[in-house]
Amino acid sequence: MLDAKYIRENLEAVEQRLKTRGETVDLSGFRLCDTRRRELLLESESLKALRNKVSDEISRIKDKSQAQDRITEMRDVSRRIKALDDDLKGIEEELQGYLLTIPNIPHATTPVGASEADNVEVRKWGTIPELSFIPKPHWEIGEGLDILDFERGARLTGARFTLYRGAGARLERALINFMLDLHTERHNYVEMLPPFMVNRESMTGTGQLPKFEEDLFRLDGVDYFLIPTAEVPVTNIHRGEILKASDLPIRYTAYTPCFRKEAGSYGKDTRGLIRQHQFNKVELVKFTRPDRSYQELELLLADAEKVLQLLEIPYRVVELCTGDIGFSATKTYDIEVWLPGQGTYREISSCSNFEDFQARRASIRFRENEKSKLEFVHTLNGSGLAVGRTVVAILENNQQADGTVIIPEALRPYMGGMEKIG
RNA sequence: GGAGAGAUGGCCGAGUAGGUCGAAGGCGCUCGCCUGCUAAGCGAGUAUACUGGGAAACCGGUAUCGAGGGUUCGAAUCCCUCUCUCUCCGCCA
Numbered sequence: 001m002l003d004a005k006y007i008r009e010n011l012e013a014v015e016q017r018l019k020t021r022g023e024t025v026d027l028s029g030f031r032l033c034d035t036r037r038r039e040l041l042l043e044s045e046s047l048k049a050l051r052n053k054v055s056d057e058i059s060r061i062k063d064k065s066q067a068q069d070r071i072t073e074m075r076d077v078s079r080r081i082k083a084l085d086d087d088l089k090g091i092e093e094e095l096q097g098y099l100l101t102i103p104n105i106p107h108a109t110t111p112v113g114a115s116e117a118d119n120v121e122v123r124k125w126g127t128i129p130e131l132s133f134i135p136k137p138h139w140e141i142g143e144g145l146d147i148l149d150f151e152r153g154a155r156l157t158g159a160r161f162t163l164y165r166g167a168g169a170r171l172e173r174a175l176i177n178f179m180l181d182l183h184t185e186r187h188n189y190v191e192m193l194p195p196f197m198v199n200r201e202s203m204t205g206t207g208q209l210p211k212f213e214e215d216l217f218r219l220d221g222v223d224y225f226l227i228p229t230a231e232v233p234v235t236n237i238h239r240g241e242i243l244k245a246s247d248l249p250i251r252y253t254a255y256t257p258c259f260r261k262e263a264g265s266y267g268k269d270t271r272g273l274i275r276q277h278q279f280n281k282v283e284l285v286k287f288t289r290p291d292r293s294y295q296e297l298e299l300l301l302a303d304a305e306k307v308l309q310l311l312e313i314p315y316r317v318v319e320l321c322t323g324d325i326g327f328s329a330t331k332t333y334d335i336e337v338w339l340p341g342q343g344t345y346r347e348i349s350s351c352s353n354f355e356d357f358q359a360r361r362a363s364i365r366f367r368e369n370e371k372s373k374l375e376f377v378h379t380l381n382g383s384g385l386a387v388g389r390t391v392v393a394i395l396e397n398n399q400q401a402d403g404t405v406i407i408p409e410a411l412r413p414y415m416g417g418m419e420k421i422g
Numbered sequence: 423g424g425a426g427a428g429a430u431g432g433c434c435g436a437g438u439a440g441g442u443c444g445a446a447g448g449c450g451c452u453c454g455c456c457u458g459c460u461a462a463g464c465g466a467g468u469a470u471a472c473u474g475g476g477a478a479a480c481c482g483g484u485a486u487c488g489a490g491g492g493u494u495c496g497a498a499u500c501c502c503u504c505u506c507u508c509u510c511c512g513c514c515a
Contacts, residue, residue, distance in 0.1 A: 041473060045484045052484090055496040059441040067495080074495040242432085371452080374470080 001099050001361045008034055017105045020112050020322035030102070033095040040091060044084040051077050100204065101211050104357040106322045107294075107330040113321025119334070120321065125305065126314030128338050129397060136403075137341035138395040139272035142168060144403050145422045148273070159270075160262065160277040162388075167421045171394070171407075172280060174414035175387050176255050179282040179307055183384055187303045189253035189284060194233035196256055197224045202236040205362030207328035207354075217259045217277075226259035230283035231381045238287060239362040243377060248366060249288040249296055253384065256281065273388045274346065280387035286380040287364065290356065293378035294331070297353045301333050304349045304384045310410040313393045314338040316345055328354045333382075337389070341396040348389045351382030 007014050011027055018025040054074050061067045106112075111120045142148030147168025153161040164172055183189040200223050203209040208216060208228060217226040227233055234254050243250065258281050269275035284303060288296045301317065308315045320332040329352035336345035356376035359365070365374040398406040404422030407415055 038473070041484080045473070048485085049483055051495075055441075058495055071495045078495070 001357060002102055002105065003360065004030075004034060004095070004099060007102075014105065018103060020106055021103060021325070022114055022323040023103070025102075027098075027102075030095070030098040033091055033098060037088065037091045037095055040084055040088045044081055044088060047077055047081050047084070051081065097210075100209075100361070103327045104330050104354065106325060107353070107355075110325060110331045111319060111321045114323040115321075116324050118321040119318045119324055122317040122319050122333065124314070124316040125309065126312065126338075128314050129340065131340060133401045135340035135396060135399060137272060138339075138392045141341070141395045141399050141403065141405060142273075145405065147171070147421065150272075157277075160275065162273060162276060167415075167418065168391070170415060170418075171391055171411075171421070172387055174411055175390050176280060176282060178310075178411055178414050179384055179387070180253060180255055182307060182310070183253040183282070183284060183303060187251070187253075187306070189251040189303075192230075192234055192237070192252050192254040194230065194237070194254055194256065195227075196233075196259075197226050198233050198236065199224055202232055202239065205236045205239050206232045206358050207326075207361065208232060211327065214263045215261050217261060227256060228260045229258050229383075230254040230256040230281060231285060234283060234285040235358055235364075235379055235381065236362055238364045241364060242374065243287060243364065243366040245289070245366050245368055248377065249286050249292065252285045254283050254285070255387075256283070273392050276388060279389075282384050282387065284351075284382050284384040287359075287377045288380065289366070289368075290375065290378050293353050293355060293380060296378075297331065297333070297351060297380055300380055300382050301335070301351045304335055304351055304382050307385050307390075308335065308337065308348070308393075311390070311394065311408045312410075313390075313397050313408075315348070326350075326352065328352075328357050330355050330357070335383075335385070337393040337397075339393060339396045341399075346389065346392075347386075348393065349383035349385045352380060354379045354381075 002014070007027065007030060011031060015025050015027050051074055054070055054077075058064075058067045058070055058074075064071075111118065113119065136144075139148065139150065143150070145167070147165050149163040149165055153163040156163065180191055184191050197219065200209060203216070203225055208225075216228060219225070233256070234252050237252070238250075257278055259278050262275055262277060265275060273279070284300055286296050286300055305315070305317070315335055315337045318334050318336060320334060325332045332350055332352040334347050335349040335351070337348045338344075339346050355378050358379045359376035364377050364379070366377050367374055394408065394411075395405050398408065400406065400420075402422070404420050406420045407418055412419060
């Protein structure tokens with residue numbers, strides 16, 4: 001959420017910068033509401049001031065019959081206040097509706113562009129393996145080794161659900177542990193294990209609601225949602241809190257499954273593990289001082305990259321353009337792994353700075369020192385990494401001519417010493 | 423699921439026959455004095471949001487005692503609904 005006062009005072013500039021996201025932005029509705037709200041507020045509050053003053057006078061009059069005319073007068077004033085406040089409530093809801101659906105302003109360094117095609121490659125790491133055979137896509141490798149069962153996954157639930165078996169299940173679990181250990185032991189994150197379903201306030205706090213409800217699985221009977229990413233519960237840990245400046249930056253990591261309806265992606269990535277309704281992810285979340293958040297974003301990105309470096313999987317980092325960054329973000333780096341089976345790079349991590357956009361929605365603040373006033377923290381997060389897609393990357397990059405898959409050395413302790421699958 | 427208790431400021435904790443309560447007191451914290459050493463004492467200060475005015479310092483208004491509604495000239499205090507926490511019973515991994 002943007003600061004209403006900031007929008008009010010920089011209307012044109014805000015509109016211009018939001019347009020770079022490629023959406024049509026019209027802030028006139030906001031403007032009308034905002035103005036109307038202040039008019040109503042002024043009127044209501046001055047009447048309340050009057051009422052308070054007269055009520056105080058009434059309280060001093062011992063013989064209440066002497067106060068009858070004032071009581072009658074205030075009865076009428078109260079009625080008018082009630083009417084004004086009813087209007088005000090409606091306007092404020094409308095205003096809130098605008099504020100909650102206006103996306104964040106892209107950072108000045110975010111490249112301007114219309115779509116994915118305009119994203120900017122920042123760097124490449126690793127060397128793409130030269131294979132002496134035609135690489136297979138991971139779903140063929142997985143089925144060949146009998147470690148991924150798409151058919152039975154679909155039987156259990158439906159399309160976009162997968163059953164892992166044997167070394168496949170073990171690989172997924174090994175990766176989760178490997179990533180968590182790396183981030184907690186070497187990168188100084190505190191491990192969290194949050195609820196996998198959250199309430200509406202939490203979803204609103206990080207920006208999934210109210211705009212993207214159709215992407216979420218909602219429970220029947222209670223107003224809870226399955227989390228689409230650990231970002232939601234982990235960022236909301238400090239919702240409504242005032243953090244100590246000396247505690248910043250706060251770094252959390254969490255493994256959770258993620259649930260997404262994938263509405264609007266029908267027919268996209270229908271095979272394999274790339275796009276599932278349920279997938280595992282290890283997430284990194286930071287709460288930082290505003291003046292440090294962009295440095296912290298680089299560090300967070302490096303922490304995520306480290307996973308792939310240790311697993312020796314080639315990847316590249318791209319900076320998303322204004323037309324491709326998410327609703328709540330000001331700046332985002334994606335890490336994309338090389339997938340030989342598909343001959344392309346695919347996203348495996350997305351690392352973003354949200355500045356105070358989520359902190360304002362969720363009211364997460366800190367105080368620089370005793371005398372200074374409260375400020376919103378900046379929140380950041382990134383995948384560290386998407387686990388299912390890491391399995392995909394390992395299967396496709398480490399596949400051998402005979403259909404077996406070499407397990408990266410760094411992962412072997414987590415696989416009971418196993419060196420290859422098959 | 424059943425029964426009961428509770429929710430007040432950074433923390434603890436007063437305050438229920440409605441008005442002088444943004445809210446006693448204590449702790450903590452900040453500044454000053456004293457003292458002079460990692461103490462005690464004394465004095466002052468110490469919420470947030472919105473909003474009006476002002477270049478600013480700041481001054482004024484309104485709201486907030488779990489949340490939302492109601493009664494009333496006026497509610498932390500009365501009524502209703504909801505949420506959460508705790509205790510006991512039941513059920514259960």
